[in-house]
Amino acid sequence: MEANAEHLRTLAAVVDHGSFERAAEALRITPSAVSQRIKALEQRTGRVLVLRTKPAAVTEPGQVLLRLARQVALLEDEALARLGADATGSIRAIPLVVNADSLATWVLNALAGVDGVTFELFLDDQDHSTARLRDGTVVGAVTSDPVAVQGCIVRPLGSMTYRAVASPGFVSRWLPSGPTREALAVAPVIVFDRKDALQDRYLAVRGIVAHPPRHQVPASSEFVTAASLGLGWAMIPDQQSAALIAEGRLVDIDPGRWIDVPLFWQHWAVESDSLSRVTDALVRQAARSLDLSPTAPARARPRRSRQLRR
Structure with missing residues (x-):
């Protein structure tokens, strides 16, 4: 099937903006033209690609073309930049999905060193982030899944070590005997x-x-604050808890036990200069920030990535 680049761009706009009308505004065409382009793609594939819901949602067959649309857009932008043909001077944001604890502790330091690129960051649990790679929402993911999504490359980053911690007051009230x-x-x-x-x-x-x-506290920094204020006990990575434990504001409630969460960087297997620079920056920062204990090759690792160590 030959996919028209203009039609692919329209598919991505519908998904990004949530409706045919908003996609039309972004593309500066009429809603009718958007509808015609999506119908043309659906006729070529013989599949429904977009659910006409609010917001519009891409179907499983549509995810395949959405990923193609993102790849084409990324490579097109880079080609225009090399030729000096980007008259607008705009930089397309690279969409990535990251777990909250990585974002709060080391990922921003890595991304800050990548020039000439902007980012659209999505938050998701490290056990679920590869779903966004599959549906074409992002081009790369920090994930605990070592099994490569089809069409992607996996690189091990290291591990984050989580310990069960709580405030001294919480321990006295709820765990007086340990x-x-x-x-x-x-x-x-x-x-x-x-x-x-x-x-x-x-x-x-x-x-x-x-x-x-x-x-339920859905923000990484506030999650740590909630534990230090005595709301409950929680599994918190060493990068966030070590200083608070040293200050006496948190207590390791179960010394000698911890959970290692190996992290991996998965990204599209495309020849992209900007994506390569992002990859290099993440790998370098991970080497400084994460536990780099020996790990098995990514494809050979078991799917259950969190292990309790004694």
Whole structure:
């Protein structure tokens, strides 16, 4: 199937802006023209590519063409930049998905060193971020999934080490005899959002099947603040907890146990200068910020990436 670049650009605009009308405004054409271009793509593929919902949603076949549309746009922009033919002087943002803890601790330091590029950052749990690669929303992802999405390349970055921590006051009230099964079954816990299973995995390894009360705090810095204020205990990476533990504002409630979360960088397998520079910057910063203990090759690693170490 030969896909018209103009039609691909229109598909991406519909997905980005959520409707045919807003896509038309962005492309400076009529809604009718947008509809005709999408219909032309659908007739060529014989598939429904866009669900006419509010907001508009791409179907699974549409995801394939959406990824192609993003790749074409990225390479087109780079080609124009090399030729000095970008009359507007604008820079297309590179969309990436990152887990909140990485964004709060090391990723921004990496991206700040990449010149001539702007970024559109999406937040998602590291166990779920590759879904955005599959549907064409982003060109790269910091993820815990070592299995390459089709058409992508995987590079290991290192690991973030998470420990169960709480404020001294919380420990005195809820865990006076330590993290016993009975105490952890009822002690309030803090989770990032409903996708955050790290605290439950820790409980499961400890043999606790209870569902203790939980606070949901969907922001990395505020998540740490909530723990230091005594709302509950939580699994927090060393990059955020070490200084607070040293200051006595947080306590490692279960010394000798921790959870390692190996992280990987997945990105489209395209010859892109800007994407290569982003990759190099992330790998360099990860080498400075993450635990670089030996890891198995990405494709050989088990899918369950979080392991409790004793």
